[in-house]
Amino acid sequence: MKYLYIVALSICIANCSPQKTPATTKTCLGKISTTVQIEGARTIIGSNMFYPEERERSVQFSSFDIDTTEVTNQMFTKFVSETGYVTTAEKPQAGFNTAGGAVFKQPTAKNLNWWQFVEGANWRAPEGPGSSIKDRGFEPVVQVSFEDAQAYAKWKGRDLPSEGQWEFAARANDTTEFVWGDERAPEGQEMANSWQGAFPIQNTLKDGYQLRAPVGCYPPNDYGLYDMIGNVWEWTKTPYSPQDQNPVYAIKGGSFLCAPNFCARYRAPARQPQEGDFSTNHIGFRTVSKEVSN
Numbered sequence: 044m045k046y047l048y049i050v051a052l053s054i055c056i057a058n059c060s061p062q063k064t065p066a067t068t069k070t071c072l073g074k075i076s077t078t079v080q081i082e083g084a085r086t087i088i089g090s091n092m093f094y095p096e097e098r099e100r101s102v103q104f105s106s107f108d109i110d111t112t113e114v115t116n117q118m119f120t121k122f123v124s125e126t127g128y129v130t131t132a133e134k135p136q137a138g139f140n141t142a143g144g145a146v147f148k149q150p151t152a153k154n155l156n157w158w159q160f161v162e163g164a165n166w167r168a169p170e171g172p173g174s175s176i177k178d179r180g181f182e183p184v185v186q187v188s189f190e191d192a193q194a195y196a197k198w199k200g201r202d203l204p205s206e207g208q209w210e211f212a213a214r215a216n217d218t219t220e221f222v223w224g225d226e227r228a229p230e231g232q233e234m235a236n237s238w239q240g241a242f243p244i245q246n247t248l249k250d251g252y253q254l255r256a257p258v259g260c261y262p263p264n265d266y267g268l269y270d271m272i273g274n275v276w277e278w279t280k281t282p283y284s285p286q287d288q289n290p291v292y293a294i295k296g297g298s299f300l301c302a303p304n305f306c307a308r309y310r311a312p313a314r315q316p317q318e319g320d321f322s323t324n325h326i327g328f329r330t331v332s333k334e335v336s337n
């Protein structure tokens with residue numbers, strides 16, 4: 044059972060039926076497939092100010108480059124077209140005996156679960172049958188497991204970032220609470236695709252997007268990296284905890300589902316565990332260059 048995504052709600056109010064988001068054909072960036080070089084470092088990541096799992100710790104990495112954006116549907120389509128790769132969600136899932144993935148659904152009076160396993164949900168149909176990536180080529184690919192993300196990175200001759208690499212790149216030498224400063228929405232401006240309103244019942248859509256936004260629609264950090272915070276969580280290759288029995292990895296940055304009253308993990312040090320063999324419609328990834336061994 045994929046326990047992380049089978050969460051029951053105890054309350055719900057009327058009019059909390061699922062919403063629909065129109066397709067987004069636009070691109071917010073002129074060029075998407077670019078990277079930024081980051082110098083190697085021995086540094087401290089984490090924070091002792093928020094959740095206990097984020098506590099400060101030491102990391103070290105050599106110089107690397109990192110994608111400026113999350114991997115998009117368009118980019119993943121090219122990978123699948125050239126390789127014939129079949130993702131985890133397209134194969135029968137342990138515990139469910141059918142293909143599919145977890146999909147967020149706003150709770151209703153009839154169903155209080157906000158995560159539901161949806162048969163037929165996969166990267167081509169992120170919200171399940173009836174949904175598609177048509178006209179969503181610039182949005183981040185989702186419904187990709189750790190193994191899928193790793194396969195894509197390998198095909199590109201690249202790798203998934205370690206948590207240290209990802210967090211160092213996201214922070215971009217800043218020490219503020221949020222990557223862009225100490226206010227979540229300075230002067231009322233939303234700086235990342237998250238959730239405004241009372242999660243999971245009301246989404247005011249102040250930032251313009253109910254689900255995923257095309258990559259690069261919000262200001263980049265000081266290293267020129269887009270959507271490190273929000274839009275979709277991103278896989279790292281770092282185990283969440285050394286004690287984990289099954290492969291559980293740290294994911295970073297928060298997603299369009301992070302709200303002030305829930306999750307609030309739209310900060311660089313924030314982290315969350317995710318089983319590597321499962322996929323959802325709010326987790327994607329970006330790649331880094333392979334580490335050069337000495």
Ligand SMILES: [Ca+2]
Pocket residue numbers: 236237238239248250251252253254299
């Ligand atoms: Ca949003």
Ligand SMILES: [Ca+2]
Pocket residue numbers: 113270271272273274275276277296297
């Ligand atoms: Ca992100």
